[in-house]
Amino acid sequence: MxxxxxxxxxxxxxxxxxxxxxxxxxxxxxxLGVVNxxxxxxxxxxxxxxxxxxxxxxxxxxxxxxxxxxxxxxPLKVDVPYVYDWFGQATGDALIDWAVPLSILFAIPVMVGIxxxxxxxxxxxxxxxxxxxxxxVTFGLAIVLQEIIKYFYGANPIPTPAPDAFRGSxxxxxxxxxxxxxxxxxxxxxxxFGFAAIIIGAVFAFLQFTTFGxxxxxxxxxxxxxxxxxxxxxxxxxxxFGIAAAVAGLAGVMYTPINSPNYHMGMDxxxxxxxxxxxxxxxxxxxxVLAGFLLGILESFASMxxxxxxxxxxxxxxxxxxxxxxxxxRPRGLMGRKGVMED
Amino acid sequence: MFGLExxxxxxLILVAVLVAFAPFILNPFPEGSGLAQFNAGxxxxxxxxxxxxxxxxxxxxxxxxTGYLSFGHAAFxxxxxxxxxxxxxxxxxxxxPGIVVSVIVAGVFSLxxxxxxxxxxxxxxxxxTLAFAQMSYSLAYSVLTPLTGGETGLQPKITDPRIxxxxxxxxxxxxxxxxxxxxxxxVELGMGSWLFTFNAGYYVAAIVMLVAFYxxxxxxxxxxxxxxxxxxxxxxxxNYTGLNTKPYTLAAFVISGMYAGLAxxxxxxxxxxxxxxxxxxTASGEVVLMTILGGVGTLIGPVLxxxxxxxxxxxxxxxxxxxxxxxxxxxxxGLEDFVVTLIYPFIGKGWHLTLGLIFMAVVIFLPGGLVEGxxxxxxxxxxxxxxxxxxxxxxxxxx
Numbered sequence: 001m002x003x004x005x006x007x008x009x010x011x012x013x014x015x016x017x018x019x020x021x022x023x024x025x026x027x028x029x030x031x032l033g034v035v036n037x038x039x040x041x042x043x044x045x046x047x048x049x050x051x052x053x054x055x056x057x058x059x060x061x062x063x064x065x066x067x068x069x070x071x072x073x074x075p076l077k078v079d080v081p082y083v084y085d086w087f088g089q090a091t092g093d094a095l096i097d098w099a100v101p102l103s104i105l106f107a108i109p110v111m112v113g114i115x116x117x118x119x120x121x122x123x124x125x126x127x128x129x130x131x132x133x134x135x136x137v138t139f140g141l142a143i144v145l146q147e148i149i150k151y152f153y154g155a156n157p158i159p160t161p162a163p164d165a166f167r168g169s170x171x172x173x174x175x176x177x178x179x180x181x182x183x184x185x186x187x188x189x190x191x192x193f194g195f196a197a198i199i200i201g202a203v204f205a206f207l208q209f210t211t212f213g214x215x216x217x218x219x220x221x222x223x224x225x226x227x228x229x230x231x232x233x234x235x236x237x238x239x240x241f242g243i244a245a246a247v248a249g250l251a252g253v254m255y256t257p258i259n260s261p262n263y264h265m266g267m268d269x270x271x272x273x274x275x276x277x278x279x280x281x282x283x284x285x286x287x288x289v290l291a292g293f294l295l296g297i298l299e300s301f302a303s304m305x306x307x308x309x310x311x312x313x314x315x316x317x318x319x320x321x322x323x324x325x326x327x328x329x330r331p332r333g334l335m336g337r338k339g340v341m342e343d
Numbered sequence: 344m345f346g347l348e349x350x351x352x353x354x355l356i357l358v359a360v361l362v363a364f365a366p367f368i369l370n371p372f373p374e375g376s377g378l379a380q381f382n383a384g385x386x387x388x389x390x391x392x393x394x395x396x397x398x399x400x401x402x403x404x405x406x407x408x409t410g411y412l413s414f415g416h417a418a419f420x421x422x423x424x425x426x427x428x429x430x431x432x433x434x435x436x437x438x439x440p441g442i443v444v445s446v447i448v449a450g451v452f453s454l455x456x457x458x459x460x461x462x463x464x465x466x467x468x469x470x471x472t473l474a475f476a477q478m479s480y481s482l483a484y485s486v487l488t489p490l491t492g493g494e495t496g497l498q499p500k501i502t503d504p505r506i507x508x509x510x511x512x513x514x515x516x517x518x519x520x521x522x523x524x525x526x527x528x529x530v531e532l533g534m535g536s537w538l539f540t541f542n543a544g545y546y547v548a549a550i551v552m553l554v555a556f557y558x559x560x561x562x563x564x565x566x567x568x569x570x571x572x573x574x575x576x577x578x579x580x581x582n583y584t585g586l587n588t589k590p591y592t593l594a595a596f597v598i599s600g601m602y603a604g605l606a607x608x609x610x611x612x613x614x615x616x617x618x619x620x621x622x623x624x625t626a627s628g629e630v631v632l633m634t635i636l637g638g639v640g641t642l643i644g645p646v647l648x649x650x651x652x653x654x655x656x657x658x659x660x661x662x663x664x665x666x667x668x669x670x671x672x673x674x675x676x677g678l679e680d681f682v683v684t685l686i687y688p689f690i691g692k693g694w695h696l697t698l699g700l701i702f703m704a705v706v707i708f709l710p711g712g713l714v715e716g717x718x719x720x721x722x723x724x725x726x727x728x729x730x731x732x733x734x735x736x737x738x739x740x741x742x
Contacts (some may be wrong), residue, residue: 035466125707131466132412136635137706139628143699151688151696271473271624278470313486320474320481327467328459 005172006183007300013189013258015296016196017043020251021273022280022288023200024244030220030283031237034123035131037138040270041145042245045114046252047261048149049107051158054099057083098163103253108246115245119238142267150263162188162257188257195254199247200289206243207285216240220283275323281336291334295319351560354642358556362549365389366539373536377669380661383654386529386542390613391653393545393552394606399633399645400552400559401602406631407640408568409595410575411461414469414627415476418456419600421483421622423449423607425490428497428617435507436499436517438526438547438612442605449604450597457596461589464578476627483619496618519612521547526613544613551609552646555602560642562598571595603630632702638712647713652698659694 021043028036060079068076083092095102122141126134161167170190172183207213219226219233226233252261259265272295280291295318301307303315326333347355361368370384383389402416426448427441434440460471483491491497499517511517519526526544533539562568570591573581581588611617620626629652637648667683667690674682689697709716 122707132410133706133710135412135466135469136631137703139631140699140703140706143695144703147693147696147699151693267625271477274470275474278467282466313482316481316485317478320478323474324459324471327463327471331463331467 002183003304006185007304008297009172009183009185009189011297011300012193012293013296014299015293016193017251017255017269017292018273018276018296019289019292020196020199021248021269022276022292023203023285024248024251025273025277026280026283026285026288027203027244027247028241029277030285031216031240032119032123032127034126035134035138036123037135037270038118038142038145039138039244039248040266040268040273041142042111042114042248042266043252043255043269044149044261044263044266045145046107046111046249047160047256047265048153048252049110049249050100050103050160050253050256051153051261053103053106054096054160057081057096057099057102100160100162100253100256104250107249107253111246111249112239112242114249115242116238118245119241123241142270146263146266153263155263157260157262159260160256162191166191166257192254192258196251199250203243203247204285212236272319275319277333279323279326279333281333284333284335287333287335294334295322298322345557347557347560348564351564351642355553355557355560358643358646359553362393362553365392365545365549366541370537370539374538375536380666381658383658384540386527386540386545387614388653388657389542389545390548390609391657392650393548394609394613395630395633395649395653396646397552397555397609398603398606398630399637399649400555401599401606402630403599403634403639403641403645404559404562404571404602405595405599406634407645408563408571408575409592411464411592411596412469412631413460413472413596413599414624414631415456415472415474416599416603416630417622417624417626418476418479419449419453419603420607420610420626421479421617421619422452423604424611424617424621425483425497425607426604427608427611428499428615431499431505431517431519431611431615432497432503433505435505436519437507438519438521438608441519441612442551442608445604445608445611446601447604449607450601453597453600453603454593457593457600461592461596473624473627476622476624480619480622480624483622491619492617493619496616498616517615519544519615548609548613551605555605556642556646563642567591567594632698634712636702636705636712638714639710641711641714644712644714651713655694655698659690659697660692662690664691 021039024042025036025039028034028039058081060081062077063080064075065078066075068078070076081092081096083095086092087095118141122137123134126137166187169184169186172185207217215226215231215233216236219231219237223233252266255261273292276291276295277288279295280287280289298318299315302318307314330336345352345355366384366389368384369389370382372378372382383392398416398420402413405416406412423445427438427445430441430444431438456472456475460468460475463471484493487493501511501513501515501517503517505517521543524543526547527542529540529542531538531540570588574588574592578588607617607621610621630649633648633652634645635648636651637646638644664683664687667686668679671679671682687693689700705712709719711718
């Protein structure tokens with residue numbers, strides 16, 4: 001029982017990332033009908049938003065500190081972040097400590113901007129082209145974005161820690177009446193799961209309960225009719241692309257403490273996210289979320305030692321294996337809509 | 344000639360001549376001059392040109408003719424490499440059995456993958472092939488380590504059985520050969536300050552490539568090739584006429600998988616080592632880039648694309664900021680630094696950025712790739728419209 005709970009928990013954080021990226025991919029596909037291979041790059045850029053903000057916050061200047069001396073007796077030069085000067089030491093420390101969560105505020109406008117620019121500047125011209133061309137051009141864009149990040153931030157992973165308050169681990173056993181120290185789970189991963197749930201809920205609520213969302217859903221169902229009603233659906237779809245980019249970016253921001261960001265993290269996630277989207281069903285938002293969590297949890301179950309003893313290497317291939325089986329038995333994916341990407 | 348039309352025969356002869364004289368053509372700059380680093384006429388790179396040329400020609404038979412975009416072709420290349428390596432370990436260091444077996448094994452493997460993947464088309468097909476390739480890669484890295492050497496890969500060792508070969512002298516390294524002709528051996532020809540290298544391995548690979556190229560021309564011009572084009576332009580209609588397209592697409596898939604296996608076998612023959620990273624999905628992406636860059640659905644395009652990308656990878660990536668500074672030394676200091684900082688992100692380690700930008704530009708403005716670009720330029724200079732290289736002209740893949 002404990003082992004099962006532990007594996008489910010382990011699957012949740014990866015599953016959350018898959019679900020968030022797949023949600024964005026599906027949003028773009030459902031609204032604009034574009035297969036976006038650059039979505040992983042957006043995830044990666046989001047992660048680097050967090051890196052950028054934590055670097056900006058800790059920009060410092062040198063101050064001669066007369067209270068401290070080096071071994072020769074000279075006063076020591078100390079780096080003092082500007083935030084200390086502006087907000088005092090305690091607030092400054094807190095700001096630096098909370099850089100990653102703060103990046104959410106920074107990342108949203110940046111990612112929406114990048115998304116809108118991408119749609120208006122590039123994707124717009126590809127609506128009429130075949131899907132293969134869309135895949136290819138966004139694949140090229142992903143390479144370019146990745147290389148730009150590599151040029152500015154280097155090729156090595158950049159550790160970006162979570163706030164101190166979330167450093168430790170949460171002992172599920174002690175809290176829920178199992179043996180203590182059996183189910184231990186880092187706080188940040190819980191935060192990540194909660195965060196993902198909030199974002200997913202927010203996206204669904206936005207589509208379900210606002211007028212804007214209603215128009216977008218109508219446009220997804222029948223674009224032409226909505227246009228004939230005199231609604232500028234293109235502008236709304238552009239914004240949806242921005243929102244999808246922001247969802248991917250936020251997934252990236254919050255993922256930085258779990259996995260230090262490097263320039264090719266996006267590609268690693270992209271391949272899996274595509275598999276997730278296909279398993280969930282092209283164009284189905286609930287399907288993407290469900291498949292994301294399902295595959296994340298399956299992956300963590302497949303890495304249990306008991307399973308690996310019987311089927312070695314299963315954890316490496318489980319996701320692809322599931323995808324192949326699903327595609328061959330349920331061609332539309334778990335919750336795919338009729339008439340989407342069918343030949 | 345060879346059952347080809349005049350135009351195709353001319354193209355084949357042109358390619359044959361270019362390939363035969365590549366050591367001269369690719370080495371236009373004298374040794375020791377500032378431009379010598381643009382010389383691509385060294386064996387290692389020339390071998391790569393032709394091997395990746397084969398890989399791209401094979402990929403083009405699938406993508407160019409049927410429009411099925413496979414994102415997992417590197418798996419066949421990797422399987423072919425492993426097969427050839429095992430032949431070298433078990434049978435002989437002669438490259439012939441290795442290459443033959445690599446083609447057969449890759450063919451069988453692609454038959455299995457294709458049989459499953461071709462049940463779907465469009466993006467689903469891409470994802471399925473990608474999934475198979477990633478599975479092969481992960482398995483080669485982890486569970487199949489006894490067979491693949493895992494992270495370290497495989498090299499021929501002196502202790503391998505090699506039942507057909509005479510025992511090696513102690514301390515000697517096993518070298519790939521063709522009936523005693525070592526693949527690594529080269530003849531150097533100095534002419535003034537020029538130095539030309541003629542490498543045995545390169546010429547073996549080049550002959551294989553010419554045969555592969557010839558076969559691809561035959562496939563393009565055959566009724567079978569016509570049928571594949573029909574699949575690309577309207578598969579549904581073909582189905583409605585009562586025709587089962589699966590055997591045709593599957594045959595195309597297996598043929599292109601065998602080409603990939605051939606390329607993999609040759610890679611091992613030239614450089615006797617193999618690792619799982621050869622099967623990673625970026626390697627599959629690379630062959631897609633090559634084919635698109637050169638021109639999908641054209642005969643010569645994939646070879647050009649493979650050459651262009653391998654040239655950039657090896658030559659562009661070697662330029663560092665010092666070399667840039669010497670180039671722009673004639674400019675005033677401030678301007679020199681400015682120009683160097685402007686260019687620097689695009690060369691050296693950043694050559695992928697250039698590649699990505701060129702690739703995007705090609706997809707956006709020149710869907711027919713370099714071949715279409717060449718045709719457009721030729722059109723500018725000629726009144727008469729130039730001979731169309733690809734009979735179908737359009738390169739829109741099927742959905």
